[in-house]
Amino acid sequence: MTDQSKAPHSAAATQPRAEEGVTADDSQLSRRTLLAGTAGLTGLTLGTLGLAGAAHADHEPRTSARAHSHGHGGHAGSLSGRAYSIPTLVDDDVAHDPAAIPGPLERREPTTVQVHLETVEKEALLDSNATFRYWTFNGTVPGPFVRVRVGDTVEVTLRNHEDSWMPHNVDFHACTGPGGGAEATTCFPGEEKSFRFKALRPGLYVYHCAVPPVALHIANGMYGMILVEPEEGLPPVDREFYVMQGEIYTHETFGSSGLLTDDYNKMMDEKPEYFVLNGHVGALTDHYPMKAKVGEKVRIFFGVGGPNFTSSFHVIGEIFDKIYPNGSVDQPQKDVQTVLVPAGGAVITELDLKVPGRFVLVDHSLTRAERGLAGWLEVEGEENPEIFEEIA
Numbered sequence: 001m002t003d004q005s006k007a008p009h010s011a012a013a014t015q016p017r018a019e020e021g022v023t024a025d026d027s028q029l030s031r032r033t034l035l036a037g038t039a040g041l042t043g044l045t046l047g048t049l050g051l052a053g054a055a056h057a058d059h060e061p062r063t064s065a066r067a068h069s070h071g072h073g074g075h076a077g078s079l080s081g082r083a084y085s086i087p088t089l090v091d092d093d094v095a096h097d098p099a100a101i102p103g104p105l106e107r108r109e110p111t112t113v114q115v116h117l118e119t120v121e122k123e124a125l126l127d128s129n130a131t132f133r134y135w136t137f138n139g140t141v142p143g144p145f146v147r148v149r150v151g152d153t154v155e156v157t158l159r160n161h162e163d164s165w166m167p168h169n170v171d172f173h174a175c176t177g178p179g180g181g182a183e184a185t186t187c188f189p190g191e192e193k194s195f196r197f198k199a200l201r202p203g204l205y206v207y208h209c210a211v212p213p214v215a216l217h218i219a220n221g222m223y224g225m226i227l228v229e230p231e232e233g234l235p236p237v238d239r240e241f242y243v244m245q246g247e248i249y250t251h252e253t254f255g256s257s258g259l260l261t262d263d264y265n266k267m268m269d270e271k272p273e274y275f276v277l278n279g280h281v282g283a284l285t286d287h288y289p290m291k292a293k294v295g296e297k298v299r300i301f302f303g304v305g306g307p308n309f310t311s312s313f314h315v316i317g318e319i320f321d322k323i324y325p326n327g328s329v330d331q332p333q334k335d336v337q338t339v340l341v342p343a344g345g346a347v348i349t350e351l352d353l354k355v356p357g358r359f360v361l362v363d364h365s366l367t368r369a370e371r372g373l374a375g376w377l378e379v380e381g382e383e384n385p386e387i388f389e390e391i392a
C-alpha cells in the first residue's frame with residue numbers, strides 16, 4: 001500500500017505553500033506584476049505573443065513584458081490600461097505550481113493507493129488587485145495531481161474543512177461506479193468520508209466536486225487530475241508539468257478591484273469574466289512560469305476543469321511533437337499545432353525543445369487571453385540559428 005499523502009508533492013504536501021519558498025515579499029513583487037503576461041498580449045497580435053518571449057526570456061521577463069504592455073497602448077478596458085502598483089489585498093494564493101507533481105511510478109505491480117483530499121474554501125488572489133473566495137481541493141487550483149497505475153485500488157478519503165460554508169464531494173472520471181464517488185463522499189463541513197475504486201483504464205482523467213450546482217463548485221476552483229499510468233508507464237521525459245484551465249464567473253466585471261463574488265446568473269448564461277490557468281490571472285506567467293532547457297523533452301498534462309468552455313490548447317512558437325488525444329494513452333498523434341480539450345477532459349502533450357525563448361501557453365480562442373488566460377514556458381539554452389534566426 002502506498003500513501004500519496006506522504007509523497008513529496010502529494011495532496012497533503014501541496015497545501016502549505018508558504019513553506020515552499022514563496023515569501024511574502026516574493027509574492028507581493030510577483031502580484032504587482034502578475035498582469036505582465038497577459039498585458040503583453042494586449043493588442044492580440046501573434047507577433048506580440050511570440051516575440052515577447054523569444055527576445056526576452058534570458059533577460060528580465062517581468063520588465064520586458066511590462067514594457068510591452070505600455071508599448072501597445074490599447075483599447076478602453078484592455079489590460080494595458082491597468083495599474084500595476086495596487087497593493088496586494090490578501091497574502092494567500094491558490095495557484096498550483098505546475099512543476100510540483102509526483103514523478104513517474106517505479107513499481108510495475110498494482111497496489112492500493114491512499115488519496116487524501118480536503119476541501120478548503122479560502123479568499124485568495126484572483127488578479128493583482130482582486131481576490132475571490134475559492135472553493136478548492138487541498139487549498140490549490142487545480143487540486144493535487146494524483147498518480148496511480150492501472151490496476152491499482154484507489155482509496156479516497158475526503159474531508160470537508162470545518163470552516164467551509166458549503167458541502168463538497170469528489171467525482172473521479174477515472175472511477176467506474178455511481179457518480180465517480182460523488183454520493184459516497186458528500187460531506188458537510190467538518191465531515192469525512194471514504195470510498196475506493198479500481199483504476200481499470202489507463203489515461204489522464206479529471207476529478208471535480210459534484211455537489212449541485214455542480215458548475216458553480218467547479219467554476220469556483222474544485223477540479224484536478226489523476227493520471228492512471230499504463231502497465232509499462234509513459235515514456236521517459238526530462239520534465240513534466242501540470243496545467244488546468246478554468247473560467248470564473250464574477251458579479252463584478254473583469255478587472256474590478258477588491259473581493260469579487262461569484263455570479264450564478266452569469267454562469268447560467270455561460271458568460272465568464274475570467275479565464276485562468278492554474279487558478280488565477282498570472283499564475284503561470286509571473287508567478288510560476290514553467291522552466292526548461294534547450295534539448296529537453298517536456299510533457300504537459302493539460303486538463304479543462306471548465307465548467308463550460310472547450311479549450312483550443314496551443315503553445316505559441318511550438319508544435320506538439322506528440323499528443324495523447326483526450327488523455328487516452330492508446331493512440332498518440334504526432335505533429336499537432338492546436339488540440340481541442342473539452343470541459344471535463346484532458347490531453348497529454350510533449351514538446352522537444354529546440355530553441356530558447358519564452359513560449360506562451362494559450363487557449364487559441366484568444367479573446368480569453370484578454371480575460372486572463374496565459375502561461376509561460378521559458379526555455380534557456382544555446383541559440384539554434386539553423387531552426388530559428390532573426391534576420392536584420
Ligand SMILES: [Cu+2]
Nearest residue numbers: 168169209217
Ligand atoms: Cu464543492
